[in-house]
Amino acid sequence: MPVTAQSHQPRRSRRTKRLLAAAATVVTAGALAAAALPASANAGETHRGNDGRGHGHGHGHGRYQDVQLLSFNDLHGNLEPPAGSSGRVTELQPDGTTKTVDAGGIEYLATHLREAREGNRYSITAAGGDMVGASPLLSGLFHDEPTIEALNKLDLDVTSVGNHEFDEGAKELARLQNGGCHPTEGCYTDKEFKGADFPYLAANVLDEKTKKPILKPYWVWKQKGVKVGFIGVTLEGTPDIVSAEGVKGLSFKDEVETINKYAKVLQRQGVKSIVALVHEGGFPASSSYNYDCDSPGAGDGISGPIADIAKNVTPKVDALVTGHTHAAYVCTIPDPAGKPRMVTSAASFGRLYTDTTLTYDRATGDIARTAVKSANHVVTRDVPKAPDMTRLIDKWGTLAAPIGNRPIGYISGDINRDGTESPLGDLIADAQLAYGRTQDPETDLALMNPGGIRAPLTYTATGGEGDGVVTYAEGFTVQPFANTVNLKDYTGAQLIQVLKEQVSGPNEAAPKILQISSGLTYTLDLTRTGADRVVTDSIRLNGSPIDENATYRVASNSFLAGGGDGFPTLGEGANELVGADDLTALEQYLTANSSATAPITPPAADRITVVR
Structure with missing residues (x-):
């Protein structure tokens, strides 16, 4: 059963606008009108x-x-x-x-x-x-x-x-x-x-x-x-x-x-x-x-x-x-x-x-x-680098450096995005849950689409800025879309339906397994077919079964909250609150929960029990 690794959200210009304003000395002003459609x-x-x-x-x-x-x-x-x-x-x-x-x-x-x-x-x-x-x-x-x-x-x-x-x-x-x-x-x-x-x-x-x-x-x-x-x-x-x-x-x-x-x-x-x-x-x-x-x-x-x-x-x-x-x-x-x-x-x-x-x-x-x-x-890396491409990277890298080199957190090892449930998926979901609770303390859980996670966090980065240091550029590479973190209310029945939509409807042939925040657990039985692969009576939140008639406050990015990636039920939530962008949530979480002497340990990725 293949699990897609695509991401399908828009990058909004407001993040770029805000960041470039902070580094205005490296940007030349003078906007021109957008090109008309050819x-x-x-x-x-x-x-x-x-x-x-x-x-x-x-x-x-x-x-x-x-x-x-x-x-x-x-x-x-x-x-x-x-x-x-x-x-x-x-x-x-x-x-x-x-x-x-x-x-x-x-x-x-x-x-x-x-x-x-x-x-x-x-x-x-x-x-x-x-x-x-x-x-x-x-x-x-x-x-x-x-x-x-x-x-x-x-x-x-x-x-x-x-x-x-x-x-x-x-x-x-x-x-x-x-x-x-x-x-x-x-x-x-x-x-x-x-x-x-x-x-x-x-x-x-x-x-x-x-x-x-x-x-x-x-x-x-x-x-x-x-x-x-x-x-x-x-x-x-x-x-x-x-x-x-x-x-x-x-x-x-x-x-x-x-x-x-x-x-x-x-x-x-x-x-x-x-x-x-x-x-x-x-x-x-x-x-x-x-x-x-x-x-x-x-x-x-x-x-x-x-x-x-x-x-x-x-x-x-x-x-x-x-x-x-x-x-x-x-x-x-x-x-x-x-x-x-x-x-x-x-x-x-x-x-x-x-x-x-x-x-x-x-x-x-x-x-x-x-x-x-x-x-x-x-495309091996044992051949000479093309000099014109090196010059191009150096030119744009110089412009990006004031923003990209800023440390935002520390990790004790590689945090990968591979697998049905990934350590990085858990980390991002936890970050969005923590951010959601700053906006509404009643936030219960967070959901993250795997395709929105574009790269792993590596302990030793290619740029060599220091072991375990997470820079803003690395965080941007992981979450480049500037989707907002939105809060919505769902019934327990809707929440169960969302989990079933991971493996049914548009996602049946190529499932999109949502990454889930701490406290939510369930079993995914791959020996079954369709929506039945999500074992309904295994779904727990903080150890308690989901109550189909109760209301749950859920954090997710704006793309998911709009019903994207084949999750129409997520588009049906009520009482929406629109927060800051998702990279801000990740940065705040890393800053609050890590330091050079106490880096974040890669999560265990043990919230979804997979039966094969």
Whole structure:
């Protein structure tokens, strides 16, 4: 039973505004108006090829030409190497054992991609969405301008949108595409933000008024007679996992229907080689990035939404680059005609990249799919750092340092976010319960969605600021969304229903197990199915059974309190009180409960009894 590790809340600008005001000496004023939504592009788009990226490869100028497709997904603004488990991948060894490898960091990703392109004149670099959003402080503090700047330097050619591209709404996404300084905070440096050099594709994201895509639906790469079209979509369920404000005025259409529609458009324009960039994913049978999911007995190799999408997308599409689930896989899934088709995903946070060889048939203009090869590669940290990326990190790091380096707490060891119930999940829930009680002493418990926890707290941080010290930057990386901590009243019956919604309804196939504050306990029986996996008569609060007719005061972040992540009952609470943002709650808790001589010990994560 896979448990998703996505987070789907909006980052509000008010935290950034408040913090930057405190460090005004490092910010240049002068706000410019936000970029308007770009017009729909229904005509064929032709953008830069990759001249100068190599010296030819494959079959030369004969009938067949190898085209290199480098791809990655779910970067989430991780410019610096991710910490802890977020910065590692699992590698399957020849003897069947596994080992973990440190991976990620834009300085290393740039080096790996540039080395991979050497000798490949026909090379395209594409991405599967969530390039920004839920970003660490280095990027998130500046509304992800640093990440767009890094992707420009990386020579990214094209990407689909993901759900996190809508964290701050369509107008902010348009600004990231088109440029211009932030509408309320102005320019962060002495140069105006120029926007993305690459197109964001949003074929299935329509303006509700015009009924047209808010960004280009597709893009065509051309190089010496070779043409490859790209169609970009995000998951249709984006409105369910992003705040209502982030998707206001937008509609999200079916992924398969949209891809099939634009595949026909591209074919009419003479583009027969087509790749779909799909921000939706699956769950591989193995957590190892190099697992052979086409091996005998592996079935389709991946389960989840992308499997159904891949089986129904028109055979006109030759490969699918996917994302969203932060998983790693390179699988073939039969298209509707029964022909194998490559489906890939490169984990997340820049830890992997996928290298796919598409053999282009100049006679037909199509991909000879029997010759398609693909593999995921680790972004190891044993290669030279790309100097231009180091300069970029240093530039933005200097601006962020007055805010990010401030200590907010101390820990005695790594506090991880892994598992059905995680130590960090318990800590955050306890922090929100403590904060809730400062607002209303009658607060009974707190609930935290696992996807809102973006990184672990590590005892020795990458920046080396000191063993056990938790800085504001690290706290921001854990909780980057600036959701408020809200209090609501629920009946005991509603509270029981909320716990059952973790494993039923929209969450049945990929459960989202809420992290719970101290005092709440229950049993999760994974041998059962559906809502019955939550054992009702095991639910206790401070040792007493939940009274279905009693009223309980519950703290949760504003995204959950609004019914997000498939918890509609949480949206039905009464007597709402809106508090400060969730990082403030975490900071207050760490400050009050830890010191250099008495650091916080990682919680035991023993509140949920799991039966397997």
